[in-house]
Amino acid sequence: MFTYIIAHIEVVGVILVTLLMAFILQQQRRSPQSTVAWILFLVVLPYVAVPLFLGLGFRKQGKRYAPIRFHQSEPHQTAVHTLDHTFQNFAMPPAMEAQQLTLVKTPQDAFAAVMHIIDSAQHSIDCLFYILADDDTGRRFVEALTAKAKSGVQVRLLMDRVGTLRGPAKALAALRATGAEVLFFSPFLQTPGSGHLNLRNHRKMIIADHARVFSGGMNIGKNYMSDAPTDACWVDLAFTLEGVAVQGFCDVFRSDWEVASGRDIELISPAPTSAGSATVQLIPSGPDIAEDPLHDGMIRALHLAHSRIWIATPYFVPTEPLSNALRIAALRGVDVRIMVPQKSFQHIADFARGAYLREAETAGAVIHYYTPAMMHAKAMVIDDAAAMGTVNFDVRSMLLNFETMLFVYDAGSVADMSDWFSAGFAQCHTNTPRPNLPRRLAEAIFRIGAPML
Structure with missing residues (x-):
């Protein structure tokens, strides 16, 4: 009888903790995949999931990280570019x-x-x-x-x-x-x-x-x-x-x-x-920024692109909205190119990127694998705008870390960035590996858990 009571208390405790964690997750701005992945983890391995959630599960920490106070914060100045207008609407400096x-x-x-x-x-x-x-x-x-x-x-x-x-x-x-x-x-x-x-x-x-x-x-x-x-x-x-x-x-x-x-x-x-x-235009992101202007602005830029989307990143594990925006752009006939290192120093990231890269390639994107050395640059050219900074094209950089990205809109700077990409493309191959069934299954399982990061 005593054993039964203890077991009952444990079950009730797990249910209550799971409900509490689910409530906290719902208060944060997360994708449905992230919320489901965390709840599944909490149900299956609560003794592991709860301490991990306390250490890793929070995105925005408003009380701990006050919003950045920008001196150049006058809203709705005359925008020089569509992206500038978008970012200003997110209260970013013009x-x-x-x-x-x-x-x-x-x-x-x-x-x-x-x-x-x-x-x-x-x-x-x-x-x-x-x-x-x-x-x-x-x-x-x-x-x-x-x-x-x-x-x-x-x-x-x-x-x-x-x-x-x-x-x-x-x-x-x-x-x-x-x-x-x-x-x-x-x-x-x-x-x-x-x-x-x-x-x-x-x-x-x-x-x-x-x-x-x-x-x-x-x-x-x-x-x-x-x-x-x-x-x-x-x-x-x-x-x-x-x-x-x-x-x-x-x-x-x-x-x-x-x-x-x-x-x-x-x-x-x-x-x-x-x-x-x-x-x-400087666009920071992280827990000290309200909403997710960089991530959401990037989604809009990808959907608005009509001629080219060139991305350089050492790690490619995008959020589902970014992945879908790239796939749709490629299907629309936009010149989508993604440059990644042939092999980075993060083996897990190399493993995780496979399904995302093949999905983009199937839609019409070209994947460039940089071979001479580890490619650590984070940059992009989208039509007549470009950007460079600290942001990898992955979930962690877009939604978790403190980051900065500098967007450039003048023709000279964009041309300079385009030349850098062209020189990089010339040192790449485009032969995406075709993994066997066990590898694809493992990638699919990892993709379910990736939003938890």
Whole structure:
């Protein structure tokens, strides 16, 4: 009898916990597939699912991550592009004209650009990276910051705790000794309900004097940038930017720094000293952004595309709405091309992408497999607009992580991005592998669980 009562209590407890988790899931903006996958997991393995949900199951953390306060937030300015209009309706900063934008396409150029922006700083350097590697590039980066801090420049360095499990410890200690501030975003010791384990800061930027920025897909490490690159260097894409659009990066950094430090700061960009020819718009995404403007704006852009959709991403595990939009675009006759590395350093992501890529290819898309090296760039060209930044074309980047993407609308910048894609396509093959039945079954099972991520 006692055993029966205990069993009854356990069953009731599981039902109540499942209902509670289902209620919480319904309060979050999730796809039906994500909600069903989590509920199924909770029913089948509740003792595993509940602690995982507390650590990984939360998307938007409104109380913990206050919305970014944008200085350039006047709504409904005259839009320069359909996407600009869409993003402004999501309360994103408007596109800015007359900006100085330079694409950074090689490891050598990236290393030189990083060292130059640090060396050019006269008052402040604010850095945010997902990974700061414990290698020669990472140490030299920190040493350059240390030298500027010793000269009286205010230095703030923020790193994601999971991304930077092992940084250059001695160099970071020397940097702290100068009085520079060095912090980690979402450290491990937090309350389980914060969901911090699944909400990683994947943003990357260096801001000098609140006036110049280096950003893009590159972390700090020899895989991304070096003045003596080797075969181990990856293909990636970054950029430098000057002009009033830098204020958007200042706003993003300020928001992340205030979360990590618990202190308010103010970063105001000075008036630019010269004008450029680029038209750009910064679109952040993550728990500190209401709704999902990047994801939803991308869906609209894919459905509106009439000539081309070129995507470069190291990991291709899209949400179902994005996957459907790509498939429909290809069926409509749009030139859809997806460039991925032949083999990335994330085996699970390589496994997961197969079904999505074959589905797009069946609809008429061309899949380009980059062979010379690991391709880590996150970029796209859609008709007469382009974008680059930190966002992978996957569920995690689109709906979970803290990210940034820079959209460009001027003809010159879009042409530059198009040339980068064309050079990449020339180094790819288009032979999509045809897996056997067990592999396809395993991919199908994984696809059911992918929205849980």
